[in-house]
Amino acid sequence: MRLLIANPNTTQAVTDKLMAAAREVAAPGTELIGRTAHRGVPYLSTRADAVIGGAVTLEMLAEMHTEVDAAIVAAFADPALGGARELFDIPVVGLAEAAMLTACMLGRSFAIVTFSGGLVPWYRECLDWNGLGNRCAGIFALEGTFKSLADVQEEKGEALVALANEVITRHEADVIILGGAPLSGLARTIGTRIPVPLIDSIQAAVKQAETLVTLKARKAVTGTFRRPAAKECTGIPDALRARFERRDG
Amino acid sequence: MRLLIANPNTTQAVTDKLMAAAREVAAPGTELIGRTAHRGVPYLSTRADAVIGGAVTLEMLAEMHTEVDAAIVAAFADPALGGARELFDIPVVGLAEAAMLTACMLGRSFAIVTFSGGLVPWYRECLDWNGLGNRCAGIFALEGTFKSLADVQEEKGEALVALANEVITRHEADVIILGGAPLSGLARTIGTRIPVPLIDSIQAAVKQAETLVTLKARKAVTGTFRRPAAKECTGIPDALRARFERRDG
Amino acid sequence: MRLLIANPNTTQAVTDKLMAAAREVAAPGTELIGRTAHRGVPYLSTRADAVIGGAVTLEMLAEMHTEVDAAIVAAFADPALGGARELFDIPVVGLAEAAMLTACMLGRSFAIVTFSGGLVPWYRECLDWNGLGNRCAGIFALEGTFKSLADVQEEKGEALVALANEVITRHEADVIILGGAPLSGLARTIGTRIPVPLIDSIQAAVKQAETLVTLKARKAVTGTFRRPAAKECTGIPDALRARFERRDG
Amino acid sequence: MRLLIANPNTTQAVTDKLMAAAREVAAPGTELIGRTAHRGVPYLSTRADAVIGGAVTLEMLAEMHTEVDAAIVAAFADPALGGARELFDIPVVGLAEAAMLTACMLGRSFAIVTFSGGLVPWYRECLDWNGLGNRCAGIFALEGTFKSLADVQEEKGEALVALANEVITRHEADVIILGGAPLSGLARTIGTRIPVPLIDSIQAAVKQAETLVTLKARKAVTGTFRRPAAKECTGIPDALRARFERRDG
Amino acid sequence: MRLLIANPNTTQAVTDKLMAAAREVAAPGTELIGRTAHRGVPYLSTRADAVIGGAVTLEMLAEMHTEVDAAIVAAFADPALGGARELFDIPVVGLAEAAMLTACMLGRSFAIVTFSGGLVPWYRECLDWNGLGNRCAGIFALEGTFKSLADVQEEKGEALVALANEVITRHEADVIILGGAPLSGLARTIGTRIPVPLIDSIQAAVKQAETLVTLKARKAVTGTFRRPAAKECTGIPDALRARFERRDG
Amino acid sequence: MRLLIANPNTTQAVTDKLMAAAREVAAPGTELIGRTAHRGVPYLSTRADAVIGGAVTLEMLAEMHTEVDAAIVAAFADPALGGARELFDIPVVGLAEAAMLTACMLGRSFAIVTFSGGLVPWYRECLDWNGLGNRCAGIFALEGTFKSLADVQEEKGEALVALANEVITRHEADVIILGGAPLSGLARTIGTRIPVPLIDSIQAAVKQAETLVTLKARKAVTGTFRRPAAKECTGIPDALRARFERRDG
Numbered sequence A, B, C, D, E, F: 001m002r003l004l005i006a007n008p009n010t011t012q013a014v015t016d017k018l019m020a021a022a023r024e025v026a027a028p029g030t031e032l033i034g035r036t037a038h039r040g041v042p043y044l045s046t047r048a049d050a051v052i053g054g055a056v057t058l059e060m061l062a063e064m065h066t067e068v069d070a071a072i073v074a075a076f077a078d079p080a081l082g083g084a085r086e087l088f089d090i091p092v093v094g095l096a097e098a099a100m101l102t103a104c105m106l107g108r109s110f111a112i113v114t115f116s117g118g119l120v121p122w123y124r125e126c127l128d129w130n131g132l133g134n135r136c137a138g139i140f141a142l143e144g145t146f147k148s149l150a151d152v153q154e155e156k157g158e159a160l161v162a163l164a165n166e167v168i169t170r171h172e173a174d175v176i177i178l179g180g181a182p183l184s185g186l187a188r189t190i191g192t193r194i195p196v197p198l199i200d201s202i203q204a205a206v207k208q209a210e211t212l213v214t215l216k217a218r219k220a221v222t223g224t225f226r227r228p229a230a231k232e233c234t235g236i237p238d239a240l241r242a243r244f245e246r247r248d249g
Helices: A012-025 A047-067 A081-087 A095-103 A117-129 A152-171 A186-193 A201-214 A238-245 B012-025 B047-067 B081-087 B095-103 B117-129 B152-171 B186-193 B201-214 B238-245 C012-025 C047-067 C081-087 C095-103 C117-129 C152-171 C186-193 C201-214 C238-245 D012-025 D047-067 D081-087 D095-103 D117-129 D152-171 D186-193 D201-214 D238-244 E012-025 E047-067 E081-087 E095-103 E117-129 E152-171 E186-193 E201-214 E238-244 F012-025 F047-067 F081-087 F095-103 F117-129 F152-171 F186-193 F201-214 F238-245
Strands: A002-007 A031-036 A070-073 A092-094 A110-114 A136-141 A175-178 A198-200 B002-007 B031-036 B070-073 B092-094 B110-114 B136-141 B175-178 B198-200 C002-007 C031-036 C070-073 C092-094 C110-114 C136-141 C175-178 C198-200 D002-007 D031-036 D070-073 D092-094 D110-114 D136-141 D175-178 D198-200 E002-007 E031-036 E070-073 E092-094 E110-114 E136-141 E175-178 E198-200 F002-007 F031-036 F070-073 F092-094 F110-114 F136-141 F175-178 F198-200
Touching: A002 A012, A002 A047, A002 A201, A012 A031, A012 A186, A012 A201, A031 A047, A047 A070, A047 A081, A047 A117, A047 A238, A047 B047, A047 B081, A070 A081, A070 A095, A070 A201, A081 A092, A081 B047, A092 A095, A092 A201, A095 A110, A095 A117, A095 A175, A095 A198, A095 A201, A095 F095, A095 F201, A110 A117, A110 A152, A117 A136, A117 B117, A136 A152, A152 A175, A152 A186, A186 A198, A198 A201, A201 F095, A201 F201, B002 B012, B002 B047, B002 B201, B012 B031, B012 B186, B012 B201, B031 B047, B047 B070, B047 B081, B047 B117, B047 B238, B070 B081, B070 B095, B070 B201, B081 B092, B092 B095, B092 B201, B095 B110, B095 B117, B095 B175, B095 B198, B095 B201, B095 C095, B095 C201, B110 B117, B110 B152, B117 B136, B136 B152, B152 B175, B152 B186, B186 B198, B198 B201, B201 C095, B201 C201, C002 C012, C002 C047, C002 C201, C012 C031, C012 C186, C012 C201, C031 C047, C047 C070, C047 C081, C047 C117, C047 C238, C047 D047, C047 D081, C070 C081, C070 C095, C070 C201, C081 C092, C081 D047, C092 C095, C092 C201, C095 C110, C095 C117, C095 C175, C095 C198, C095 C201, C110 C117, C110 C152, C117 C136, C117 D117, C136 C152, C152 C175, C152 C186, C186 C198, C198 C201, D002 D012, D002 D047, D002 D201, D012 D031, D012 D186, D012 D201, D031 D047, D047 D070, D047 D081, D047 D117, D047 D238, D070 D081, D070 D095, D070 D201, D081 D092, D092 D095, D092 D201, D095 D110, D095 D117, D095 D175, D095 D198, D095 D201, D095 E095, D095 E201, D110 D117, D110 D152, D117 D136, D136 D152, D152 D175, D152 D186, D186 D198, D198 D201, D201 E095, D201 E201, E002 E012, E002 E047, E002 E201, E012 E031, E012 E186, E012 E201, E031 E047, E047 E070, E047 E081, E047 E117, E047 E238, E047 F047, E047 F081, E070 E081, E070 E095, E070 E201, E081 E092, E081 F047, E092 E095, E092 E201, E095 E110, E095 E117, E095 E175, E095 E198, E095 E201, E110 E117, E110 E152, E117 E136, E117 F117, E136 E152, E152 E175, E152 E186, E186 E198, E198 E201, F002 F012, F002 F047, F002 F201, F012 F031, F012 F186, F012 F201, F031 F047, F047 F070, F047 F081, F047 F117, F047 F238, F070 F081, F070 F095, F070 F201, F081 F092, F092 F095, F092 F201, F095 F110, F095 F117, F095 F175, F095 F198, F095 F201, F110 F117, F110 F152, F117 F136, F136 F152, F152 F175, F152 F186, F186 F198, F198 F201
Parallel strands: A002 A031, A002 A070, A070 A092, A110 A136, A110 A175, A175 A198, B002 B031, B002 B070, B070 B092, B110 B136, B110 B175, B175 B198, C002 C031, C002 C070, C070 C092, C110 C136, C110 C175, C175 C198, D002 D031, D002 D070, D070 D092, D110 D136, D110 D175, D175 D198, E002 E031, E002 E070, E070 E092, E110 E136, E110 E175, E175 E198, F002 F031, F002 F070, F070 F092, F110 F136, F110 F175, F175 F198
Antiparallel strands: none
């Protein structure tokens, strides 16, 4: 099967990290196709960024959805996930969603640990959207700023290990989720130093996307996730416009 | 004071209805400025539409925010409201938010009544985002389709009166909210036939926007709604890009 | 329009503070009428006090309701608000209710900050009654006692600034509400030192009462807030008894 | 031990029913002391009534608390229960509270069944105040009016049996609570016709009051239910005023 | 009446403590019958233990249920309580359930205080099963290990007093529940040093079991707690098998 | 990898159905090992059954855990899942858990549809244990009894299609889960007649177990799911006893 990993920010280095981590867990028959946003913000970290990232996500999926069996919205907090699930016929999975639901099978409560406090409010909205607040021991971030998105693992890895351990002890988290696409692959490096299960979000997302494809989950043709009726649009990139206007079949 | 009424769909007739209803309740010193989206969808009714409408909302506010004292996101379900509240320095109020919070002062539970079942899933996400599910007796829609957005009040008015009355009786709604910008102004026509308080969303939003301006509610300079740090963007309309990049002061 | 500000405690100095703060935000055409309770307790701070304050509130409204367009229950925690909303035909707004709902338009979470720990349990009951627990970052009070209700702003102003700032930092409150009628007007003095929106409860209540009047929100004639059927009472002040017995029209 | 059954409405016939039902279950050494309100409303059925009933409850307890070991607020929905628990040193139990908590030991969900729809909104506030919404299958009332409070059991008994059975079948209630002091004693008559456990509220309250006395549950001297500090009051009956002012020891 | 106190662990010393504490509060006509598990674990402290303890509980009740009027599952966290309530015709009460529901009549929030951190996750599952999370200020345990279950009161009594007092101050607990059957009887010793009501779980359970018997709460013959239809079993002790297979009448 | 499918009831025909459905989706390298309980009940349908089934589950896992990479508790409602997750070092997944979490990636709300009303209360406890009530549109069962567990698909297939379609229309379920191990494989037969995604629970569980193995989720060595300390047991089958007593390494 073919899986799209759609990174809705414009930083190729993040896509590279996502792809590398994804390949470690993809099934033998799974082909991974990475895409980086052509427009938007270099990384998504606020509710405002997510608005841009959401529109970009739909554009990316509109261009690629006929060529893949499922898609992953590869920004933690899953911009436009609900809209994508309505608009397209293939399964679409979000990074945060996949990580959190996978974590639920490994314990009662998960904690999300991330590298920048600026991400927390947006992550919390994603948690609430998923209705999983009662499974979450908290969302925790390092204090201070970071130098480079591409090198954030090297810069912050040790601090994240310390934070995760503190969270486990003080907040009774049964599972730790590393939040943020730039942390893709870090779990492999630090996993042995975290005394509970540790989730790498893109890896969880790849397995969940494979799951939905293997289970042959059909597109809803009724109910709240059926494809919307055609609407004429203006000022929207062609592929996406065709999808909204149902001119693409 | 000057209030922006930003209609994030592309239908001028809806803006006209919004403005007419808004004028009925605006304070003497309030100047209302209406804007219709230059791009996007003709009306917002799904989660996917809301993604487009959200991006358009930020663009509209970026163009106008320095000229007004507050802004109203004039689509029921409030696309990009959180992002707008982060990004801009003026108060921003949503149609649904204002209607629901106002309704809370008139009873224990409100019901949202609207003209098309396709709107319900999106409205429910807005309700959940506001954390007001325990105040809501339900979201109820007429069955079937409608002919024209501009004439939906005439076409569906009687049916909405019947639905509202049924909801009051069977679901113990203390207040009825008319959901959907195209219904702006309808409350005046049918109010006497609804035996509980009836909320016209744009009218509630105008008064709430005025309230926030009069109370001189300041922009947060810390916390989760402070203005985001500058980020370089690509492929975003100029005014909005300037706001993201903090090149506008 | 004419608004009643009914202070259900017996301290005139509190009414004076309420009126002064209210005047700062009232619309040009709004006439504010203040009343202080003739009986009861000098300030309301416990669940037991609220029982007395609730009965006094209904008595005050019974005497005045025909002379005003709306009423404000001017004790934070809103004694008898639901009962008042049933019994009278005019809109009735509570101080805490108005402050909390207004705060919801300025951020995701509000915190209530007050001058005496004795108030917290009662405030929490009000928060729960409003079903807004999921929007509240906490209710926080200064430790220790206060000397004089009339001078509590001077005595505790600095400490409240410090507490509010701590709450913002440690509990991620997006908005601060000053809880307690004796703090009316304090927001104006300390607002610049609080880095997020700060709500003065009586000011929020005045604007919300004006909103309900302007929106011409009708009295429910059915449902759970319709006026109760007549009941013969004994041992209740005349005006209130007439209202319960429906001898007043 | 001595238990006060304080009926906060003015109808002696209701007190008589309460006492008769209470006697059936009281332990051999328990002396039951019934009191009917000297002022107030003939029966409590609305939020407004509950305000009056709450004040009356505190007055009744102030007169009697030194002569008994525990008190029962004998109106279903428990007016002023929290305030009473603060103000007095003896355990105080509410009719609804005792019935609901007892029901929780007999199944997962209870339903409240009552004789008049006018009672439902007030009962729902009590349910919410107890935080037991997730244990409640619903609050259900007969339609229509009743002739006489004293004879409501005879008039409505059959209809209540039918309603209870319908509720069990359609709403999966594991336990039925008869709501409303005027129904005291009815459970004995109809119990065999209800195929799940049936709770007579005053009987539950008597056993729970005895339980608290036997367990020697102490009065809190700290925390949110400690006795409030002294406050000078005006216009309050002497016994209650003495309690508020702490002139009674 | 006759009450079974079924201790589902294999430690007779715990049964002895349960019985001694129970006798202090049992009504004159109540005969208490204690039983210790013949198989299983020496004390229950984890979710895995509770699985064993649950099966043992059903076995114990199957052997004794025809000889008693009600039964108490005498392990805090109440293994198999729901199953027991289905399977047997007599009322069955759990230690934790009884303690928590009793506590609800003494304040808004209770805290559970126990002697070993290993118990907390299991207790939390019990709290959630009861749906009482919103009444609970937290579950708190001493750090470190204990020497002997039989002497844990002597070893940990002082530390528990300190912990309870800290919890009252810092977490606003209105009531303290001592969690864990080995603490039975401790409340009597330390009660005066805890400034809020203190619940001894077995004592609460005895009074609640007596309450259900006195109220003549019937066995459900319909609904979710009716007795299950007969099923042929294998590999289950005879008395329990007879109950499952309905060969016992 | 090797996956254990542990059917905790004694009906081999159910295991056969589970295995057949599991094989359809297992990855090429996955070896499936089915086991049927040697003791217990022929099918699990009540809370009481689940107590027996839970003990049996632990016994089955104790015998097999060293020979497999992960285990599936193959009864819908997941008896002893939490205990198993504590006690063993391999990932353990429940049928209901896996189905519900997988469904969450296909829509906002799922409904559980099953063949016998007797199952509903137990399923609801499982739903609550997972904290997913806010994602569930309801648990729905056919009325009436069934003839044979082995043939229930043939007997009830048509009725389940009708029920699922009704649930989708009337309760806005985005996804349907077929509840009950005896329905394993039915989704393949009826899937085209259900207009939304349809989940076969064992198939979801197989993919989720594979996911956890592939992600190399580690056993917690701290926190609430660490392996319990050794305890001496009596009257427990040898393999399980060795695990509790930590005599197995």
